[in-house]
Amino acid sequence: MTPAVLILLAVTLMVVHRTDAVPVEKLRVMMADAAAPVMAAISQPFETLADSFSGIKTMRQLKAENIRLKAENERLQQWYDAALKYQAQNKSLQDLLNLKADPALSFVTTRVVSDPGGSFVKSVLLPVGSGDNVAKGNAVMSGRGLIGRVTEVGNRSSRVLLITDLNSRIPVIVQNTRTHAILAGKNTDTLRLERLPIDSSLTVGQRIVTSGDGGQLPPDIPIGTITEVGPGGIIVQPLADMNALTYVQVINALMDRALVTGEITPEAPQKHIKR
Amino acid sequence: MTFKADEGWEEPILTMLWRWAVTVFVVAILIALSAFPFHIGDFGEIRPSFMIMAVYYWAVMCPPMLSPLAAFLSGAAFDLLTGLPFGLNAMTLVAVQWTTRAQRKFLLGQPFLVMWVGLGLVSVGAELLQWGAVSLFNWAVMPLESNLMSALLTTAIFPLAVLPLSIFNKPLADRNSPL
Numbered sequence: 001m002t003p004a005v006l007i008l009l010a011v012t013l014m015v016v017h018r019t020d021a022v023p024v025e026k027l028r029v030m031m032a033d034a035a036a037p038v039m040a041a042i043s044q045p046f047e048t049l050a051d052s053f054s055g056i057k058t059m060r061q062l063k064a065e066n067i068r069l070k071a072e073n074e075r076l077q078q079w080y081d082a083a084l085k086y087q088a089q090n091k092s093l094q095d096l097l098n099l100k101a102d103p104a105l106s107f108v109t110t111r112v113v114s115d116p117g118g119s120f121v122k123s124v125l126l127p128v129g130s131g132d133n134v135a136k137g138n139a140v141m142s143g144r145g146l147i148g149r150v151t152e153v154g155n156r157s158s159r160v161l162l163i164t165d166l167n168s169r170i171p172v173i174v175q176n177t178r179t180h181a182i183l184a185g186k187n188t189d190t191l192r193l194e195r196l197p198i199d200s201s202l203t204v205g206q207r208i209v210t211s212g213d214g215g216q217l218p219p220d221i222p223i224g225t226i227t228e229v230g231p232g233g234i235i236v237q238p239l240a241d242m243n244a245l246t247y248v249q250v251i252n253a254l255m256d257r258a259l260v261t262g263e264i265t266p267e268a269p270q271k272h273i274k275r
Numbered sequence: 276m277t278f279k280a281d282e283g284w285e286e287p288i289l290t291m292l293w294r295w296a297v298t299v300f301v302v303a304i305l306i307a308l309s310a311f312p313f314h315i316g317d318f319g320e321i322r323p324s325f326m327i328m329a330v331y332y333w334a335v336m337c338p339p340m341l342s343p344l345a346a347f348l349s350g351a352a353f354d355l356l357t358g359l360p361f362g363l364n365a366m367t368l369v370a371v372q373w374t375t376r377a378q379r380k381f382l383l384g385q386p387f388l389v390m391w392v393g394l395g396l397v398s399v400g401a402e403l404l405q406w407g408a409v410s411l412f413n414w415a416v417m418p419l420e421s422n423l424m425s426a427l428l429t430t431a432i433f434p435l436a437v438l439p440l441s442i443f444n445k446p447l448a449d450r451n452s453p454l
Contacts, residue, residue: 013362
């Protein structure tokens with residue numbers, strides 16, 4: 001086949017993908033199922049190597065880091081004490097109101113085995129699939145906040161569309177005012193807040209969390225903080241470092257809805273770590 | 276027993292099978308290298324394109340190593356693995372190979388510096404082509420800065436990639452290619 005024919009074929013494939021993504025998704029799932037376990041196995045030595053390089057620090061850097069960590073530890077200890085106090089207060093108020101609490105979420109912890117894909121698409125591949133109870137629509141978190149949701153699931157792999165992708169739309173609320181909005185990705189490191197009520201007043205520093213609207217994502221998962229309010233729109237900085245995702249948690253909210261309706265036997269929150 | 280390719284060169288069947296095996300092996304490594312989450316310092320989404328380096332290098336130094344169809348399939352596999360629009364890298368790699376092979380006779384007689392500059396121009400062109408295609412695909416103007424930075428990074432590390440790439444084409448280099 002000549003290069004001109006191949007280029008024409010590639011353009012045709014892109015047009016087909018644009019008009020009907022389902023066949024391409026099936027191909028991607030097959031490819032990911034085949035590649036994810038291999039990539040997970042061979043990415044381990046690379047990760048160890050990268051860890052070793054980043055672990056090399058001078059005494060001066062270590063001293064500075066030690067001082068910073070000690071100060072942070074003291075600050076966090078104060079927050080921990082406050083959290084315990086509020087937890088006890090919260091429980092007693094819930095008992096007083098006879099409130100039915102949200103069920104505990106089950107999750108799978110796993111390693112990211114592919115790069116976020118440059119500036120054209122923001123997605124990552126995980127070596128967990130339907131065999132690990134991962135389902136389409138599940139929320140995915142790093143240690144600091146929401147990073148995306150599962151869009152394709154195979155037997156042994158799943159693809160996560162990151163919140164920074166151009167096609168990502170997440171229903172959110174501003175944590176302290178409970179203002180509803182949509183958080184949109186724009187293929188850069190930051191996000192844009194859209195569909196806000198006309199009378200909403202926002203300020204820099206406010207936290208954005210999931211609203212739980214639509215039932216796909218659990219409510220109150222932290223996502224980011226507002227960093228800019230101006231004519232250019234309301235810009236949100238994600239809490240998670242989207243360019244350095246290593247380990248993530250897939251939150252199985254769909255399974256928990258079944259648990260609430262009594263379709264499966266309630267039991268302790270499931271924690272499953274897959275390396 | 277010999278194999279006669281569309282392009283006009285002939286080779287023993289065993290040599291052809293060996294070449295295909297080596298090509299598949301090297302391309303699989305390059306795709307894995309391009310898709311791995313390396314987390315290199317503060318580079319973020321700026322990543323070198325190992326596939327463009329290989330396609331360019333082999334189009335000049337050893338065209339039988341990667342046919343246009345092999346470049347197309349490699350690009351398609353990379354698109355499926357990374358979640359990019361299906362056909363984007365297939366189109367880009369074939370375009371890179373086509374353009375480079377058209378300049379092969381000129382590039383072969385030049386010092387390495389000229390070949391290096393050529394790679395720079397080709398990788399910037401490839402990034403612009405991808406940017407245009409993805410902007411049309413999404414019907415939105417995509418950010419371009421990090422892709423141009425990626426093209427610069429691809430160019431910067433090309434001399435380091437030449438040595439490992441040349442190892443694979445040495446056994447084929449002695450053969451007189453009519454291309």
